[in-house]
Amino acid sequence: MSHVSLTGDWLLVNQKLCDIVGYNKEELLKLSFQQITHPDDLSSDMAFVEKMLRGEIQTYSLEKRYIRKDKSHVWINLTVSLVKDSSGLPLYFISVIEDIHKRKKMESQLRGIHGEMEQIIEKRTAALKIEIAERKRAEKERNSFYDLSSDLIAIFGYDGYLRAANPALRKCLGYTEKELTSRRFIEIIHPEDLDRTLEISAEFRKTGRFAGMENRYLCKNGNIVTLSWTVTGVPEDDCIYTVARDVTDIRRQELEIAEQKLKIAANSKMNALGRMASGIAHEINNPLTIVYGQTSALKKLAEEDFVPKSKIVTIANSMEKMCERIVRIINGLRTFSRDATNDPLEFYSAGKLLNETLSFCHGRIQSFEIELAVDEVSEEFEFYCRPVQISQVLLNLLNNSIDAVKSLDSKRIQIRFVVENEKIGFSISDSGAGIKKDHIPNLFTPFFTTKEIGIGTGLGLSIAKGIVDAHQGNIYFDTASTETCFVFLLPRVSK
Ligand SMILES: Nc1ncnc2c1ncn2[C@@H]1O[C@H](COP(=O)(O)OP(=O)(O)O)[C@@H](O)[C@H]1O
Ligand SMILES: [Mg+2]
Structure with missing residues (x-):
């Protein structure tokens, strides 16, 4: 004062x-x-x-x-x-x-602290703003991914109820989100797939492991779609995130292709048999003509007063031989036309197998006047194989060679017996025009054919390869040969 x-x-x-x-x-x-x-x-x-x-x-x-x-x-x-x-x-x-110095000092300190706080808050706010913007962007991205994805995205609770379905999934199934979320999703699963789906879902909930799943759903419009699922679970959020793909068309096409393949394979066999038929007719015709001739000879003999028994026996023997030949051919044909996939492996003379196969196409070869050269095969060589199948391989190769030369001036087919290291087999070469270089990689591909529709199926070589592979052998186009030459070899198994 x-x-x-x-x-x-x-x-x-x-x-x-x-x-x-x-x-x-x-x-x-x-x-x-x-x-x-x-x-x-x-x-x-x-x-x-x-x-x-x-x-x-x-x-x-x-x-x-x-x-x-x-x-x-x-x-x-x-x-x-x-x-x-x-x-x-x-x-x-x-x-x-x-x-008031103390108060002022405190005030100033407070102001300092306040200022610092404000700075901190400002910094934090700025950081938050960036974070929020970033989150918004990510969310927008996620949302547009969710909304625009052609994949079918769904979020489930662990109770099996759908929480959210993206537009693609709703469109695929034809239900609104409300229709989908108001009931358990399994209600729209195809009844035949239900048990398996429940099993897989239970396993997933228990172990968190999901090995992939495909199942069918009943759409609102009555269609059935097949979905293939990928699943990730976050138990602490009670959320199962799933992405599905509509594989309905793919599966249907696969089924159609498989059916088609079966049909074509059956056709290809019928085709081979069809080609054999003319040869076989020829083949049977020969002995039949002989038998026929001999019946007339017998009739003539009957007119004679005295007939030596030996003469009758000679004729009968000859007739018997011819009949045996016919029976052999018919048996062979019967064997050939049946499915040999499950036949047991057996030792089978390579020479015998060759001759039997040739009997199916001799007729064709003769009718086209093809010059055929065949190696003599020693009795000691035996394939360890399913004979009917190997015969089919040989016949496919022979038929290809016949096709290749039949309309040429020079028609030659040569069959050689090949012994190579631990393998034995045949090489079939012909005097045909050969194979274009860019066709070579496709030769053994199913359905590759350069022949007219109805004549070629493009299955001969692929089936042959399947058979030879199953025998642990190999079959190839021999590029080193001067003529068109295919070789197949099977392991030489000792008894
Ligand atoms: N000896 C051959 N000479 C020329 N081309 C051949 C020969 N063998 C096979 N090919 C070719 O390989 C293709 C496939 O043969 P293949 O699988 O047996 O089917 P297809 O005989 O039904 O056409 C033939 O269309 C042909 O172009
Ligand atoms: Mg063929």
Whole structure:
């Protein structure tokens, strides 16, 4: 508390004030308030003083700093009023000074902390903004992925209820999301696939393992679709994320192709048999003509008075031989036309197998006047094989060679017996025009044919390869040969 002159000099100061500013009374009384007021705070104080002297205000309060004797500054709260004489002339000011330095310091500290906090918050907010933008972008991406994907995406709970189905899945099944989410998904599974689906789902819930699954669904419009599933589970979220593909068309096509293949394979056999038929007719015709001739010979003999028994026996023997030949051919044909896939492997004379096979196509070879050269095969060589199948291989190769030469001037087919390391087999070469270089890689591919529809099936070589492979043998087009030459070899097995 103090009295201050109208010009600012200290007139009366108490000890409290002296303590605040660090001067003793004598020192302070020599100074004015202007001298110890912080320069930055002086003008606002002076403005109040002037207002008060003009009579505009009766009193004022303000927080300001004094400069202490030790040059440090101290915050105080100043409340001033003016003492006037009886005629209203100003005499002096009474100032009440309160030390608010501690509060100010705390305030400033608080402001500092506040500022720091604000900075931190600002930084954090900026980071959050980026994070939110990033999340929004990711979410948008996810959403458009979910909405636009042609894959069928669904989210299930572990209770088997569908939580969400993307537009592709809804479109595929023909149900609205509400129709799908309001019942257990298994209700629209094809009854025949239900047990298996439940088994796989239970296994997945138990172990988290999912080995893949395909099952059929009943669409709203009555169609049936086959879906192939990929599944990921997040048990802690009670969510199973699934992606499915509609494989209905693929599976149907596969089925059709398999059926078609079976048909064609059957056809190809019929085709081979058909070609054999003309040869066989020829083959049977020969012995039949002989038998027929011999029946006339017998009839003639019967007209004679004396017939030596030996003559009859000779004719009968010859007839018997011819009949045996016919029986052999017919048996061979019967054997050939049946499925030999499950026949047991047996030792079978290579020479015998060759001759039997040739008997099926001798007729064709003769009728086209093809020159046929065949190696003599020693009795010691035996295939360990399913004879009917190997005969089919040989016949396929022979038929190809016949096709290749039949309309040429020079018609030759050569069959050689091949012994190579631990393998034995046949090579069939012909004087045909050969095979174009870019056809070579396709020769053993099913359905590769250069022949007219109805004549070629493109299955002969692929079936032959299948058979030879199953015998652990090999079959190949011999590019080293000067003529068109195919070779097949089977392992030589000792008894
Ligand atoms: N000896 C051959 N000479 C020329 N081309 C051949 C010969 N053998 C096979 N080919 C070719 O290989 C193709 C496939 O033969 P193959 O699988 O037996 O089927 P297909 O005889 O029904 O056409 C034939 O169409 C033909 O182009
Ligand atoms: Mg063929």
